[in-house]
Amino acid sequence: MNLKSFHRTIKLSLPALALSLLTSVLYAQDLPGRVSAVPGEKQFKIAERNNLYCAGYVQSSPIDTSSRLVGAVEEQDGWLYSQNNFVYINLGASNGVKPGDMFSVVRPRGQVKTRWTTKGKLGFYVQEVGTVEIVRVKSDVSVARVKTSCDNFLLGDLVRPFERRESPLFSKRPAMDLFSDPSGKATGRLFMARDNQEVLGREQIIYVDLGAEDNVKVGDYLTIFRPLGKGNLFINDEDESVSARDEGFQSFVYRGGRFSNQAGRKSGETAKGRVVTTEKAKEGRPATLRKVVGEAVILNVKEKTATAVIVRTAQEIHTGDFVEVQ
Template sequence: MSRTSLRLASVLSMTGLALTALVTVGGFAEAQNPAETTVPRSVMSEAMRVCAGYIGAEVPEDLQIVGSEKEAYVREFSQGDLVYINRGRDANLQTGAEYQIIRNIGPVRDLQDRQRVLGTLVQELGVLRITEVRDTSSTGEITLICTGTVNLGDVLIPYERRPIPKVRTYRPLSVVGAPTGRATGQILASQMSREQLVRNDVVYVNIGADNGIKVGDYLTVYRPLASDPVSRFRDDRVGQRRSNGFPSDRFRTRDNSSIASSNKGYPQVAERTPRSELPRTLVGEIIIIRTEANTAVGVLTRTTREAVIGDRVELQ
């Protein structure tokens, strides 16, 4: 084989590898066979493992960031900054130990029963490593930062690396689906207070370990038929109806079809066939990455449309 042929074969081989990588990005295999299932992938990155947050018990604020070498001119700290901690050898802190930086945000109430408090929203801000320990204080370096900044008063807890579940192989998601009869709930909130949610967004749901939910479980996100979040306003139908013919003002005909016309439509049909008896709309899927007693944290692995706060979820 000539040198030109060898070079061409090499280029084609590299192109094929690149195309293979492209079609499997994000776990959605779009190979020649459309029925082919996807390859499992990690559901979250290392940063997401640290920064997802959760709804649970309020964290005691015994161990806190109380100062910084830069506090004379900076009150918000980021990756690489040195900060001072209010405990030292008196609390058995050790050089090299890692702590997660968190912040208690406030109580979260159930969407259906506003009197029911599900827990405190705990925001996870980053990771800190102890660099020096004294009798009653310590110094730490912020080694990883999430979205936002670290402030004086933020709390430290021992850092534990949570397991990262794998996304299962799957086939295309249907837009309708029958109930499973298992635990159901709702999307309570999302990271960064987003209301329109898409793939890879972190969400919090109001069912947890007490409902049989565990890490790695899948939830179906769905809506009852005709319950899509569409805003309707009083003046939506202010405009006059269009007329293509010569209607009579006296007999109020329209296109000479008054005898055949009817005002019946959605209300009458919906009354005869309740929407609850028809297939619900599937919005997407969530994989659970952390559970508390009555709440859980999940990641949207795929969607058929934008999910929203309040969408219903069901254990698969």
């Protein structure tokens, strides 16, 4: 390239370069404005998909068993069905069904029996299996496509009109208070979890014995806790590791002292009394002392129970823990 061509290239490039620099400056200046121009902050849902429509629940009122899956296009090859399989339900045009209708598929699993409640009979557990969409309607039956499957479908599963649910929204909250005092509101127990889990963490579904009769509602926050010193996964017999009567901790030559640094103190102002054991030291302390292990949000409320999702944890949570409305 000769000098004349070089100057021509620079001359043509300068306007483009200036425009590029100006655009960059304006973009940088506009960046905060563009972010704040969006009305409000983006809100996130606490539960979606599997945790919203596949959580299951425990109810005490009778369930309608008249509408159910009665057949499947591929039933000659098996008895388990999932997404995009075609099934038959015993509802048709005579029941007002039309193409495009959505139905939830549920499976009552049996009565709930648990030691973690004082309410007695809580009801029966209903597993939410998924949803189907009607694609063809006949007089007394309809063909439906499995639209979503939380688990395998079985013939005999019950169908009911689909009800859209709204998830509670995340909100800015202070850090979880590990030393919070009781709120004085309704208190219950975590008596069961989805899929029979017993040791639980974030995003897992739990069932608590607080329901409509306790005035709880969707979106309520629950503190999950246990009495201080309780809930150990291993046996704790409360014995000290070393007795105050044990000796032999000093050397034979220097005789530095016979006391173990792992033994409890002696009672009395002159240390002449009995040893103060761990169990003895707990006597007289407030009964309200507790250990906060997590938080949950209620997603669905039935008569005596509620379904919730764990949103915060301080350590493992397990069935039998207490819950309290914040």
